[in-house]
Structures are given as structure tokens and as C-alpha cells.
Amino acid sequence: xxxxxxxxxxxxxxxxxxxxxxxxxxxxxxxxxxxxxxxxxxxxxxxxxxxxxxxxxxxxxxxxxxxxxxxxxxxxxxxxxxxxxxxxxxxxxxxxxxxxxxxxxxxxxxxxxxxxxxxxxxxxxxxxxxxxxxxxxxxxxxxxxxxxxxxxxxxxxxxxxxxxxxxxxxxxxxxxxxxxxxxxxxxxxxxxxxxxxxxxxxxxxxxxxxxxxxxxxxxxxxxxxxxxxxxxxxxxxxxxxxxxxxxxxxxxxxxxxxxxxxxxxxxxxxxxxxxxxxxxxxxxxxxxxxxxxxxxxxxxxxxxx
Numbered sequence: 001x002x003x004x005x006x007x008x009x010x011x012x013x014x015x016x017x018x019x020x021x022x023x024x025x026x027x028x029x030x031x032x033x034x035x036x037x038x039x040x041x042x043x044x045x046x047x048x049x050x051x052x053x054x055x056x057x058x059x060x061x062x063x064x065x066x067x068x069x070x071x072x073x074x075x076x077x078x079x080x081x082x083x084x085x086x087x088x089x090x091x092x093x094x095x096x097x098x099x100x101x102x103x104x105x106x107x108x109x110x111x112x113x114x115x116x117x118x119x120x121x122x123x124x125x126x127x128x129x130x131x132x133x134x135x136x137x138x139x140x141x142x143x144x145x146x147x148x149x150x151x152x153x154x155x156x157x158x159x160x161x162x163x164x165x166x167x168x169x170x171x172x173x174x175x176x177x178x179x180x181x182x183x184x185x186x187x188x189x190x191x192x193x194x195x196x197x198x199x200x201x202x203x204x205x206x207x208x209x210x211x212x213x214x215x216x217x218x219x220x221x222x223x224x225x226x227x228x229x230x231x232x233x234x235x236x237x238x239x240x241x242x243x244x245x246x247x248x249x250x251x252x253x254x255x256x257x258x259x260x261x262x263x264x265x266x267x268x269x270x271x272x273x274x275x276x277x278x279x280x281x282x283x284x285x286x287x288x289x290x291x292x293x294x295x296x297x298x299x300x301x302x303x304x305x
Contacts, residue, residue, distance in 0.1 A: 031083035130297035184279035211252035
């Protein structure tokens with residue numbers, strides 16, 4: 001409805017013709033809850049404000065939207081259809097706002113997803129040197145989530161424990177480079193029966209109670225799948241995990257990239273390599289193929305896909 005028509009039908013002053021976003025929210029909420037009181041409570045505003053919004057909705061549409069009794073109002077069939085359309089418009093508006101905000105965030109922020117946070121410091125340092133005017137955001141996720149996030153443009157860069165571009169379905173879509181290796185090891189008390197072994201398989205420790213740091217990403221998922229008979233005492237905070245590792249006799253895990261710090265902190269423990277091939281991984285830094293030139297200062301040229 002154009003402004004001339006609105007003014008002609010309702011002789012309302014300029015600027016009052018359309019419902020505001022908040023008024024549409026009130027109307028949609030009324031359609032859901034059915035009472036003005038509940039809508040007012042939901043949005044922490046007065047009931048007269050809700051009443052005015054309902055009256056304005058009728059003015060805007062120019063038709064009755066409610067059946068009224070002495071003490072209540074209810075949506076009529078017109079009002080129910082209006083509620084459906086308003087809900088759709090609210091959804092579209094929210095999606096538009098989110099798209100624009102995401103576009104702005106993407107222009108100001110480089111988002112990294114990683115399966116292994118030990119690889120992050122060097123990558124963040126490279127990005128900071130290459131893009132001093134950008135913010136860097138990073139989070140740890142499982143590999144499947146990282147792949148989806150890269151495809152959906154949630155991340156511009158991801159670190160995976162395999163070469164995503166080597167998959168036939170991904171050929172020509174992504175650029176990857178090897179950025180490091182990591183090897184999982186058992187971190188055993190020196191009095192443990194296997195403490196003097198040169199290496200161990202995961203199945204040999206299957207069934208033992210183990211300490212496990214929850215935020216170790218794909219490592220935690222891997223050992224749970226391979227050691228199905230073990231019970232894991234899971235810790236989500238690094239400090240709590242470190243305290244338990246120092247004071248308990250439960251075996252836990254370390255890697256070659258954390259081993260130096262771990263062995264210095266825990267003199268009563270020893271590292272035993274794990275021989276299973278799954279725990280010896282190569283990490284790859286990955287971006288979409290079209291972003292390769294943009295991140296040219298971050299990649300080192302170790303591999304091209």
C-alpha cells in the first residue's frame with residue numbers, strides 16, 4: 001500500500017503508515033500467546049503499548065483483524081492470515097540482518113577453524129603480520145564441522161589432520177598446504193606396568209581407566225572409538241586436568257608437540273609412543289581455491305592443489 005492510499009484510507013499523518021519491526025513482533029507474539037498480557041510480559045512493556053500496536057495493525061491493513069468482546073480480543077480469519085505473513089516478513093528481515101552483519105564481520109575478521117589448537121600460534125602470527133588491520137577469530141571443532149564451515153564461508157581458513165583437497169569430490173575447489181605433524185603418546189606414571197615399553201598400541205591399553213582432556217579435539221574422539229572398554233575421566237578445564245595428571249596414577253595422553261611442557265611439569269610420568277597409524281597425523285592448512293591469492297603471505301608454498 002503506497003503512502004497516498006494509506007493517507008486517503010485512514011487520514012493518518014505521514015510516517016505512521018507502516019508497522020515497525022517491534023510492532024510486528026508484538027503482533028506475531030499475540031498470535032502465538034493469545035493474550036495482550038502475555039505479550040506485554042514477554043517484552044517487558046506495558047499492555048497499553050501492545051493494545052496500540054494491535055490497533056495500528058488494523059489501521060495499516062485497513063480491515064478488521066480481531067473479534068472483540070467486552071474484556072478480550074481474538075484474531076479473526078483476516079488476523080490469522082496477517083500473522084502468517086508477518087511471521088514470514090520477520091523471518092526474512094532477520095535473515096537479511098544476519099547476512100549483512102556476517103558480510104561486515106567477514107570483511108573485518110579472518111575466522112579460523114582448527115582441529116588442533118597447537119598449530120594456531122604460528123598461523124595467527126603469520127596472519128597478524130600479513131593483515132595488521134584485521135581481527136583474528138579462532139575456534140576448535142571436529143574435522144567434519146570444519147569442512148562444512150569452510151564450505152559455508154563461516155571460516156576462511158581451517159586446519160585439518162588430513163588433506164581435504166585430495167578427496168576426489170573436492171578436487172579443484174580447495175588449496176591445501178602441509179603445516180606440521182603430531183603424534184599421540186601415552187603419558188604414564190613411572191610405576192605403570194607399561195611405563196618402560198618402547199611403544200604401545202591403543203588396544204593394549206583398552207579397558208584401563210584414563211584421564212582425558214575434553215578440548216583435545218579430534219584426538220578425544222579418536223581414542224574413545226579405539227578404546228571402547230576404557231572409562232574416561234573427562235576434564236573440560238586445562239587447570240583441573242593438569243592437577244589431576246600431577247596427583248593421580250591414571251594414565252593420560254600427550255603429543256610430541258606438548259611433550260616438552262608436559263615432561264617438565266610431571267616428573268613422575270613418562271612418555272610411551274603409540275604405534276597405531278591413526279595417531280600419527282599430518283596437518284594441512286586449507287582455504288577455498290579462490291582465496292589462495294588473498295592469503296598468499298600466509299601460505300609457504302609447501303604444496304599446491
